[in-house]
Amino acid sequence: MLHIVACIKQVPDTKIIKMNPKTNTMDRASAPAILNPYDEHAVEEAVRIRERYGGTVSVLTMGPPPAVKAIKKCIAIGADEGYMISDRKFAGADTLATSYALTKALEKISQIKPVDLVICGKMTIDGDTGQVGPGIARRLDIPPLTSVKKVEEVNKQDGYVIVHRKIEDGHEVIQSSLPCLLSVEKEINEVPYASFPNMLKATRYDPHIWSVDDLEDVDIKQLGLKGSPTIVAKVWAPPKPEGGKVLEGNPAEKVEQLISVLLERKELFEGRGRA
Amino acid sequence: MNLEEYSGVWVFIEEKNGEIAPVSLELLGAGRRLADKRDCKLSGILIGNNISHHAATVFEYGADTIYVYDQPIFNDYRTESYMKALLHCCEKYKPEIILYGATSTGKDLASAVATDLPTGLTADTTELDVEEDTGLLLASRPAFGGNIMATILCKKYRPQMATVRPKVMKALPPEIGRTGTLIREQILLNESDIRTKVLEIVTDTTKKVRIDEADIIVAGGKGLGSAEGFQLVHLLAETLGGAVGASRDVVEAGWIEHHHQVGQTGVTVTPKIYFAIGVSGAIQHLVGMRNSSLIIAINKDPEAAIFEACHYGIVGDAFEIVPLLVEQFKKSMAGEEVKHGGKV
Structure with a gap:
């Protein structure tokens, strides 16, 4: 039976978060913490693969204790088990240190039940890098398959998957040996509303929570801020551009002025504008 | 090291x-x-x-x-x-x-x-x-x-x-x-x-105008209110012969597919004309379009950041301005063709 692990993260909703204009940092209290939207698709895809082939879906996250809520959301989507690593020693991790910590947790999960497939969302909305997934794959020494928009086949018996990987002007059909790691695009699936039994299960569910000491062979120097080669040196609001000319008058007059601007470039509209 | x-x-x-x-x-x-x-x-x-x-x-x-x-x-x-x-x-x-x-x-x-x-x-x-x-x-x-x-x-x-x-x-x-x-x-x-193999490369030919190659882009934002409201963007794009762009919010709301998204997590574009309609102008959007040659913004909110990043701005209701613009544009182009002796 397949064992699929989806790696997820709880993030502040960056769509509505407010910035503190003095410090240029996020005012975390101004936005709710949500399950990273891309990760919903990762969990949903894991659930769909389980529905097709049977098996178990686990989710894994690294975060502070309130991130349990994000795991519960995954249980509501249909995951079977949730694992969380939570420790101050993980704090301040960049993508390299994050992939290290998650890999250590995945190794422990593998001892409980060998992992066939790891699925990540394309990226997180607070980090916007998409680097953690491939990082985990390299550390586990399994093939990373990024930008996956369709899972065509998962064949555990013969040990391969076939997926569609999105590229700039289309897609590639790729076969990879199992185990491997997929990071998935949003378009891979639509996440339906949670079923009532799953919601109920989620409210009662308690994830497995591990600290650094619960993991094996951990090199403390590779964790958190210490293990992170990159640092944010400064944050700044870009200088505001000058701004353009605001057209005045009633709507018809505004449109008229805009038309004359457009007509200065009328070579762009050759043969356009006919009904 | x-x-x-x-x-x-x-x-x-x-x-x-x-x-x-x-x-x-x-x-x-x-x-x-x-x-x-x-x-x-x-x-x-x-x-x-x-x-x-x-x-x-x-x-x-x-x-x-x-x-x-x-x-x-x-x-x-x-x-x-x-x-x-x-x-x-x-x-x-x-x-x-x-x-x-x-x-x-x-x-x-x-x-x-x-x-x-x-x-x-x-x-x-x-x-x-x-x-x-x-x-x-x-x-x-x-x-x-x-x-x-x-x-x-x-x-x-x-x-x-x-x-x-x-x-x-x-x-x-x-x-x-x-x-x-x-x-x-x-x-x-x-x-x-090597543990992976490329079985096939499929080039997508269905996309009408690739947004990163278009001369004219009409992009819409959350200010258009709904998927129906976003049709206004399609209407203007079709009239001008441009491609359709969108802000991140719009894509996340599911009004249009991701390959239309302009900005940090979407496509970076540099068209000759860029319309931003109902787009507030978050940095994440601006980095994807600020090198366009001509940027025109239409937004109800006179304080919207997009007005600081555009060349020409119209403060007003897109649902009033855009249909007027489409109508006037069609008239002008017809007029141009008459002037140049072309067929109407």
Whole structure:
């Protein structure tokens, strides 16, 4: 039976978060913490693969204790088990240190039940890098398959998957040996509303929570801020551009002025504008 | 790690369908500036099958050196094979900085290489600079969902790496006949060492106008209120013969597919005319379109940030302005054709 692990993260909703204009940092209290939207698709895809082939879906996250809520959301989507690593020693991790910590947790999960497939969302909305997934794959020494928009086949018996990987002007059909790691695009699936039994299960569910000491062979120097080669040196609001000319008058007059601007470039509209 | 051992700026040269990706030439332009400031060499690294002839182009666009891995096993891009070539080259020649285009290939490759080296990697950079004396790369990008800019440093590890958004940096004008040193390298790699295989490459021909190639883009934002309201964008795009763009909110709300998204996590565009309708103008959107030649904003909110980033702004209700604009535009074009003796 397949064992699929989806790696997820709880993030502040960056769509509505407010910035503190003095410090240029996020005012975390101004936005709710949500399950990273891309990760919903990762969990949903894991659930769909389980529905097709049977098996178990686990989710894994690294975060502070309130991130349990994000795991519960995954249980509501249909995951079977949730694992969380939570420790101050993980704090301040960049993508390299994050992939290290998650890999250590995945190794422990593998001892409980060998992992066939790891699925990540394309990226997180607070980090916007998409680097953690491939990082985990390299550390586990399994093939990373990024930008996956369709899972065509998962064949555990013969040990391969076939997926569609999105590229700039289309897609590639790729076969990879199992185990491997997929990071998935949003378009891979639509996440339906949670079923009532799953919601109920989620409210009662308690994830497995591990600290650094619960993991094996951990090199403390590779964790958190210490293990992170990159640092944010400064944050700044870009200088505001000058701004353009605001057209005045009633709507018809505004449109008229805009038309004359457009007509200065009328070579762009050759043969356009006919009904 | 002895940082002094590392020198030179490298650009990963991405090749596809027999051509060098435009972003690689842009990065040679950006890389040249960094290398000059550091007084070091700019090199390209090119991996593929039957690709050595591209070296000439890479020199013309500013490189002093090119490292070429030209072997049949590199015919298709695959993370594991390309990564091995790059790691081999890094170990042998120890660059201080490596830049990659933030394309599906560049991001995939850079993430894998960064983990194996290991070193720091800054994603989707939009501004690059280097400290002359220390060689510290200053890679800046919109952060926290595009609400602010952040400068990322990698102080203790080399090489320093960044993926860079396409269409943000400028390629140098090619200097015909400019040449440099070609260094051929190869690695021993068998097909059986590689765990993935490209079965097929499917080019999507259904998209009407590719948004990154369009001269005119009409983009809509959350201000249009609903998927129905967003139809206004399609109407104007169709009238002007443009492509449809969208802000991140709109794509996340499901009004349109992701390949229409303009901005940090979407496509970077530089059309001749860019309409932003009901777009508030978050940094994450602005970095994707601010190099457009003419930006026109229509928004109800006179305080919207987009008015600071546009050339012409109309404060008003899109549902009133756009239909008027469509009607007037059609009339004017018909008039133009009469003036020029064309058929109506």
